[in-house]
Amino acid sequence: MAAHLLSYLLLALCTLSVSADVSVSIDCGSSDSYKDDNLIVWTGDDGYVQGGESHSVQSSNSISRVMDTLRVFTTQKKNCYHIDSVRQGRVLVRASFYYGNYDGKSSPPTFDLQFDGNHWATVQTSSTVYVYHEVTYVMKKDSISVCVAQTNPAQFPFISALEVRGLESYMYVNVDDNYPLFLRRRVAFGSNATIRFPDDPYDRLWTPEVISGGMIPVRSSALFSKGLTLADQPPPAVLKNAVTAITPNSTLQLSMGFPLVPAPVYVNGYFSEVAVLGPNQNRYFSIFKNNQSFSQPFSPPYENCTELYTSNLTASVNTTFSLVPTNFTTLPPLINAMEIFVIGDELTNGTNDQDVKGLASLQKAFGVLQGWSGDPCLPAPYTWDWINCSTDPVPRVTALFLGSFGLSGILPDFSTMDALQIIDLHNNSLQGPIPDFLGTLPQLKTLNLANNQFNGSMPASLSNKTGLNIVVTGNPNLCTSCPASPKNSTQSSSGCSKKDSNILAIMFGAIIPSFIMLQYLWETLL
Structure with a gap:
């Protein structure tokens, strides 16, 4: 089967202290340090970047304190943030962008985003909302570089926030470690607000799903007191809500957010029963892809979670997924949370x-060269x-x-x-x-x-x-x-060297007196 039912892992639910050695939150364009409402400590970007100009967005457009400032780059084709001394391992890196009409031109730019010499995304900023891009990967070195690169004349790249979070080595291992995962969607179905730290100890952003006509939001009564978790560690907060189909015989159509063109994808679905079922109740359904069966029928557990994933699938905007009830179920299909990633190209090892x-020795000797950072050769156009x-x-x-x-x-x-x-x-x-x-x-x-x-x-x-x-x-x-x-x-x-000059002086000192003596003898003889 292309979808796999993962066995349960009896692990205590992890807290931020597990990955606290890799937790960096940079408020770009700011020099302040502060703690936000989510208990995340933010620092200014002075120690992470050279060059660029700090700007404040228009106050009437401000979304949050983190989005109040940005750093824009008007020189060089590539400008980079460098985060040093990071414990090697699996990390989540998130870059956020809020134009906020900082320049008064009402012209949000488009530019490229890169990490560790790899192409990440083409950023299309907005005048009204902030956008973010997230990549999960296994580091090849003990530092991280995130770069923005100009792609259009007079459209200057900028960045509002940069975050790095450490993940466990056993998370997201269903894709080869040599390939990055680019987030497309991470959804908490039935939730009315974004879920992140401290509810998710790894500070992933689980966003609410827009409820469509074929969905009913439901609240779970499960307490998850046993602290059970899966390898990819969905936090209990995203399992406390779900959506179901309208009737037991209804199909639940999922909005996947796949890319326009076919690409390899990695999909996680999280399923947890929301109530203790009565003796005459059951909930069985299957996952269908393009209206064809894609998994065996299963029943979500109460106060536990089933994770179904696929990592060997090529999908596009035309690929559909749905939850289809079995003939013998008494309750409609449901889903609590979902993650969708595009699997990127193989990670580069970087310049030799x-x-x-x-190059580092040249930059150390000559300050004028220190404005260049990130991978020297990669990506190739930059x-x-x-x-x-x-x-x-x-x-x-x-x-x-x-x-x-x-x-x-x-x-x-x-x-x-x-x-x-x-x-x-x-x-x-x-x-x-x-x-x-x-x-x-x-x-x-x-x-x-x-x-x-x-x-x-x-x-x-x-x-x-x-x-x-x-x-x-x-x-x-x-x-x-x-x-x-x-x-x-x-x-x-x-x-000529001083040593050569000294030798010549000795030679002339010996030759000239001898010449004078010969001249005297000649005149005497005459």
Whole structure:
């Protein structure tokens, strides 16, 4: 069967303390820290992002304190938040956006959203409501980056809130860990308000369903005193309500919210009886897909929960799901909660770690480069402005284009970037000797160091490297014809080292007196 009935797990219901080591709530555009009505502690975004401008939305459009401010990015094609020192594991990341006509233009922008070098979503913001996107995945590193990227001219990306929540390792394991889950819907049927923390210890957002003509909301009398839970841990709060069909013979049609085009999806349905049934009562129904049976008949338990899931399904907006009663049931079908995800493409491992290390050394040495964050090469259309990358599954950085970047000081060691073919550092104020490691880069074909303040002599590793085009004009203190200098030697204004000058002084000191003596003897003999 494509749908599977999961066995019950006798586990104590988890609380936020289980995942408290991964709980980050960032109020973007704000510098304040505060606790909201849901007991969630929010912090400003100063420590998580560089660049961007803080703005307040129009007060008449404000939804909540978190949505009062935003950070907008008007420079660079990709701008990122970086959350460091996160315990590796399964996480839920949620990004929220509320335009609120902050710029007075009544023109909500559209832009791309990314995480850890992976494409996440195209964000279409609204003038009247806030939108959010949520991804659940297993981290590959101990940090998280969330980026917004401009896709349309004059439409500047922004972000209002960013949240990270830790999940248990056994949650949502019915999909391979190498694939992310993008939330489409998470519904609490029969509820009249959104359910989140503290009712859900993992702070998932369970939104109410709009009651249609074929639904009847019902309230559960179950207390769930035994604390039973399933692997994906639906909180009891979402099981306290449900919807049923109108009559025992009625079918309950579900609104799935599948994407427009066919895509792989992961669907969880949660079913819990709402009352103690009498001896002559029963509730049996099956799940139908496109009007064909998709599961065996089952009966939801009281003060417990049945979870039915499917993770090997391709669905689109034309795919329908319904709950169909059996011929012998006395009660109509019901459902308490549902989660629908689109299964994303395989997670990337990101840019080669050695290249990331080398780029980090450049950013540490030159503050002007620190505005770039997130994965350097991925997603491919949004590489950093001053690098080129290969198209390998794990990209390599193949070029540095840092000409006229206002760099000054000593060039740091970035020898780990051994796939570099082009290094362009012209027209800066770089000082000191040309580093030896540049000549050891095996793929290097072009090195442009023109118009800097390098001194010393050309390293032998560069002088002897075949097939390398070197440009060093405009470095007045650099001697290109001198042999390689000792590590600590300095250059005179003529381009020759002090050691060479001393040798010349000794030579002339010996030759000139000898010449004078020979001239005296010659004149005496005459």
